[in-house]
Amino acid sequence: MLKLLKKICEVGIITEQFNLNDTTDIEFIGKSCRKLINKYFASSLAIRMVDAGSCNGCELEIQALNNPFYDIERFGIHFVASPRHADMLLVTGPVAKHMEAALKATYAAMPKSNLVVAVGNCGVNGGEFGVSYASLGAVSNIIPVDFTIEGCPPTPAKLLTGIMQAIGNRNV
Amino acid sequence: MNITCNDWRHEFALKLAPENILLQEQNVSILTIQADAWQSASKTAITFNCRFAAIWAKEVNQNFQLNIPLELNGKYLLLRTEIPIAKPEIASWANIYPAANRPERHTHDMFGVIFLDHPDCKRWTRHQAWSETEYPLRKNFSPNNPAIEKETPPDVDYPFFKLDGSGVCEVPVGPVHAGIIEPGHFRFQIAGEDVLNLEERFGYVHKGIEKLSENMEIKSLIRLAGRVSGDSTVAYAWATCQACENAINIEPPKRALFIRAIMSERERVANHLGDIGAICNDVGFAFAYYQFSRLKELWLRLNAEIFQHRFMMDCITFGGVKQDLTTNDIGKMHQEIADFKQELIELFAIIENSESLQDRLKTTGILTQEIAEKIGAVGYVGRASNCDYDLRRDAPYLPYDELSIKVPIFQEGDVAARLKVRAKEIMVSLELINELLNTLPATELQFNYTGSFKNCEGIGLIEAWRGELLVYVSFDENGKIDRYYPRDPSWLNWPALEQLIHGNIVPDFPVCNKSINCSYSGHDL
Structure with missing residues (x-):
């Protein structure tokens, strides 16, 4: 037990203050989004994530948002198990035909005032898989999409920026 | 008869002794038999104690060619036969080899091959996206059929096993x-x-990868291969390149092979780190989750720095690798490994000595050696149940033929054992990366092949982080892809979950599932 506590103290808080070199400053977006989240989502934005046919690459990077470096919860954003609790639907693709009904049902179970974000090149435009006997391609072919985050897969930093931009876009 | 093997495969061929035997030596020997000998071949295989590795079909003129690779003592024998498309019937292997059950059903759904006496011939890969009488991998099936406008209903009437009784x-x-x-x-x-x-x-993330690969150029195929299962992108790219390289009998330069192995070991370490944290988190030990996800993030960041991609996607090319390692890169990796070793020894000791954690992991989800062998479990799932097999040591491919590989084995077969195997494998991989970096040969990075790919075929076999990954590639008369079949280790390990869950409670299902962590995408294709 002491060793465990020692390790926790030694490592300390490693969550990063973002100052990315590109044009978007996550810390800045995060703070302004925090205001919007406080105002419109009662201080917390709940995300339901659905893999509609992804290769699992995007999922690994979305999972990374919960690691101590990115710690997405500090912005009031967290992942939930039920679409009924969700303000945002994060969908990776391409949408496999076998997932069409499940994706539609998840979307239908959400509260009306929701945001849908398509993640990854496959979710955005079908990527490597396109449209075929088994794949429906982009998420927007199935449900209305408010915002897209490209990448194969998008990095956690890119995901974080995208999620925040999606919130910002909605209420500006 | 042309026999070139001096191991069990020679005896196997003699025992089956049909006419028309042909054995060729690549990394896998091929034995062509008559369709009516298919069933007796399964019996011979089980008496030899062979492991069933896969089954796939391929359309050849008016016939379906069926292929089953068997493994024993690290040697692979590919059994092959042909049946007419007009009457596509063949004996099932699933009664003797449970591992054949789902792959045969996949073959039925995709080609319409009927497996006689199959113990459970329900659909598998097919849901409702195409009809019972359509077979997507037949050459006359259009990949764009049916149209996108048609809504796909949920597969609600799948005949699940039923169980009645009070309570x-x-x-x-x-x-x-x-x-x-x-x-x-x-x-x-x-x-x-x-x-x-x-x-x-399963089958929910079926994206039509096998169909999509038809008529592809080799470059596009390797890009696609890197996206069959994103967590194993290096493994898929390597195995697919290896299959293509075997098809035309070339060997990439040594330095390229070493860099491939470095990337492959880095992929293994990244996934093991993430999963160890997640397994602990599934029983409420959040400390390990945060510590291991921290280490994984650092590891991925160095990937991004050196290989320009956190998962090293598209870094392996046909005949070589995309980029070289600089002295600076090598130094950084050495330094990182030294730091990680120290931290991991400390963290594994905490995991090992945390009684409340071990209490949840030990005796949970036991997969006995008997069942593991019967279903043909591979990778860390097999190795935690005393199935001592690792391609890197037992069927070494380049450059592992020059390295000595330690393979951690445990007998208990529980979640704790699967976690321990992976912890030890991380340490082995760290040593291996060091060794590979220290002995990096100074050669070219790319074999420049200008010949054709007409009418050839090859098999790629590597030890991915989940276990044995087998890839079959064949080219048509125009040098385009004729058939691509990657068999993810998950085909063999998913059935383990159905077995090891017996006697456990529902709340332990997530940790049991995480402890085998099979791929859905790699399995559903």
């Missing part, structure tokens, strides 16, 4: 799961908290 409940889980993971369906029958039966139902 017995059925719990359907999925396809959309609670966490940030891939979709699949689990159907439980429970009494109180005890799991009486679990039936898996």
Whole structure:
């Protein structure tokens, strides 16, 4: 037990203050989004994530948002198990035909005032898989999409920026 | 008869002794037999104690060619036969080899091959996206059929196993799961908290990869291969390149092979780190989750720095690798490994000595050696149940033929053992990366092949982080892809979950599932 506590103290808080070199400053977006989240989502934005046919690459990077470096919860954003609790639907693709009904049902179970974000090149435009006997391609072919985050897969930093931009876009 | 093997395969061929035997030596020997000898071949295989590795079909003129690779003592024998498309019937292997069950059903759904006396011939890969009488991998099936406008209904009438009795409940889980993971369906029958039966139902992320690969150029195929299962992108790219390289008998330069191995070991370490944290988190030990996800993030960041991609996607090319390692890169990796070793020794000791954690992991989800062998479990799932097999040591491919590989083995077969195997494998991989970096040969990075790929075929076999990954590639008369079949280790390990869950409680299902962590995308294709 002491060793465990020692390790926790030694490592300390490693969550990063973002100052990315590109044009978007996550810390800045995060703070302004925090205001919007406080105002419109009662201080917390709940995300339901659905893999509609992804290769699992995007999922690994979305999972990374919960690691101590990115710690997405500090912005009031967290992942939930039920679409009924969700303000945002994060969908990776391409949408496999076998997932069409499940994706539609998840979307239908959400509260009306929701945001849908398509993640990854496959979710955005079908990527490597396109449209075929088994794949429906982009998420927007199935449900209305408010915002897209490209990448194969998008990095956690890119995901974080995208999620925040999606919130910002909605209420500006 | 042309026999070139001096091991069990020679005896096997003699024992089967049909006419028209032909054995060729690549990394895998091929034995062509008559279709009516298919069933007796399965019996011979089990008496030899061979491991069933896969089954796939391929359309050849008016016939379906069926292929089953068998493994024993690290040697592979590919059994092959042909049946007419007009009457596509063949004996099933599934009664003798349970591992053949789902792959045969996949072959039925995709080609329409009928497996006689199959013990459970329900559809597998097919849901409702195409009809019972359509077979997507037949050459006359158009990949764009049916149109996007047609809505695909959910597969609600799949005939699940039923169980009645007082107090017995059925719990359907999925396809959309609670966490940030891939979709699949689990159907439980429970009494109180005890799991009486679990039936898996997959195919939700079927994207038509096998069909999509038809007529592709080799470059596009390798790009696609890197996206069959994103967590194993290096493994897929390597195995696919290896299959193509074997098809035309070339060998990439040594330095390229070393860099491939470095990337492959880095992929193994990244996934093991993430999963060890996640397994602990599934029983509420959040400390390990944060520590291991921190280490994984650092590891991925160095990947991004050196290889320009956190998962090293598209870094392996046909005949070589995309980029070289600089002295600076090598130094950084050495330094990182030194730091990680120290931290991991410390963290593994904490895991090992945390009694409340071990209490949850030990004796949970036991896969006995007997069942593991019967279903042909591979990778860390097999190795935690005393199935001592690792391609890197037992069927070494370049450059592992020059290295000595330690393979951690445990007997217990529980979640704790699977975690320990992976912890030890991380340490082995760290040593291996050091060794590979220290002995990096100074050669070219790319074999420049200008010949053709006409009418050739090859098999790629590597030890991916999940276990044996087998890839078959064949080219047509125009040098385009004729058939691509990657068999993810998950085909062999998913059935383990149905077995090891017996006697466990429903709340332990997530940790049991995480401890085998099979791929959905790699399995559903």
